Amino acid sequence: MELRSLILRPNFTQLFPTFTCCVKPYSFQHLQQKEFSLKISRRRVGGLAALTSLILGGEGIFRTQSANAFDFKFVAPDMTIEEALSGVRGHAQDLLQVRDLLELESWKAAQKTLRQSSALLRKDIYTIIQGKPGIERPQLRKLYSTLFNNVTKLDYAARDKDGPQVWQCYENIVVAVNDILSRI
Numbered sequence: 001m002e003l004r005s006l007i008l009r010p011n012f013t014q015l016f017p018t019f020t021c022c023v024k025p026y027s028f029q030h031l032q033q034k035e036f037s038l039k040i041s042r043r044r045v046g047g048l049a050a051l052t053s054l055i056l057g058g059e060g061i062f063r064t065q066s067a068n069a070f071d072f073k074f075v076a077p078d079m080t081i082e083e084a085l086s087g088v089r090g091h092a093q094d095l096l097q098v099r100d101l102l103e104l105e106s107w108k109a110a111q112k113t114l115r116q117s118s119a120l121l122r123k124d125i126y127t128i129i130q131g132k133p134g135i136e137r138p139q140l141r142k143l144y145s146t147l148f149n150n151v152t153k154l155d156y157a158a159r160d161k162d163g164p165q166v167w168q169c170y171e172n173i174v175v176a177v178n179d180i181l182s183r184i
Contacts (some may be wrong), residue, residue: 084127090123147176
């Protein structure tokens with residue numbers, strides 16, 4: 001008889017197990033509402049904690065300095081073309097002075113100097129190119145691309161301590177810098 005009752009009535013406790021010690025006959029709706037309101041308040045507290053940490057600790061999270069890497073911000077928002085023109089020659093000289101470090105084979109210092117000076121020169125030249133008429137831009141962009149592709153290659157060659165490649169890239173940089181300065 002007992003076997004028959006198991007067959008006729010499906011046993012839903014096997015499909016949906018509960019983790020209570022005993023089944024209570026009354027409704028759990030009032031407990032579910034409390035759990036729901038607790039979840040909302042926990043979410044609010046978590047959101048407020050995240051927002052507070054962003055406000056108070058924003059300097060550590062949104063750092064404005066880069067750690068000796070290429071800076072991919074192109075145009076300084078308050079830089080004028082005149083400021084870029086006045087700074088481009090100095091930054092170009094700084095870029096070309098990396099030669100002294102390359103001759104000493106001080107690879108790490110050369111990379112650091114190369115990255116810092118090229119980031120400043122990149123911003124200046126890009127600002128100048130944006131101020132030029134549309135007809136002159138493609139030629140300047142090609143020179144810009146050639147210059148900074150060689151800067152990147154020089155950086156990799158210095159990392160690998162590949163002397164011949166370093167000097168080939170440096171000569172290409174000198175030619176590209178002279179071309180750009182003569183056209184602007």
